[in-house]
Amino acid sequence: MPNCRLSPDRRAVPTALVPVSCNARHGQSWDSEVVASSVLIVDDCRSFADAARLLLEQQGVRVVGQACTSADAVELVASLHPDVVLVDLMLGDESGLDLAQLLAQSGRREAPAVILISACPQVDVEELIAASPASGFLPKSDLSADAIRRIVGDGRMQAAAR
Numbered sequence: 001m002p003n004c005r006l007s008p009d010r011r012a013v014p015t016a017l018v019p020v021s022c023n024a025r026h027g028q029s030w031d032s033e034v035v036a037s038s039v040l041i042v043d044d045c046r047s048f049a050d051a052a053r054l055l056l057e058q059q060g061v062r063v064v065g066q067a068c069t070s071a072d073a074v075e076l077v078a079s080l081h082p083d084v085v086l087v088d089l090m091l092g093d094e095s096g097l098d099l100a101q102l103l104a105q106s107g108r109r110e111a112p113a114v115i116l117i118s119a120c121p122q123v124d125v126e127e128l129i130a131a132s133p134a135s136g137f138l139p140k141s142d143l144s145a146d147a148i149r150r151i152v153g154d155g156r157m158q159a160a161a162r
């Protein structure tokens with residue numbers, strides 16, 4: 001796992017970043033049949049988001065969308081109403097922490113559970129996570145249906161399963 005440092009604007013930044021690009025509009029995908037209970041993946045690295053989607057779907061989780069910018073995530077949350085949103089701490093030039101805050105203040109009666117994800121070890125970002133409205137944190141290497149279930153509880157995950 002890469003080591004991370006905190007930037008002046010509270011972002012966790014890996015010390016060795018590999019540049020990635022994302023065409024947000026092209027990167028969106030979701031099931032044609034929208035369900036009330038679902039998981040949305042927000043990550044600017046499309047290859048990771050695709051791999052996470054495949055992994056979670058193989059474990060019985062219903063993933064209804066992917067976004068790679070905060071704006072697209074807000075739009076998809078408003079239209080898809082996911083119960084769980086996985087948000088990368090580093091969304092290119094954006095902060096996943098800011099998105100978590102925005103989603104918590106969305107005005108939805110039941111805001112989605114936000115789980116922050118990162119390639120950074122948890123110890124490097126603990127203070128940021130503790131100060132955020134997120135339900136929890138998962139290192140990307142630990143992502144699984146069971147790990148999400150441990151954070152948000154069985155009720156939301158059973159509803160998000162197929």
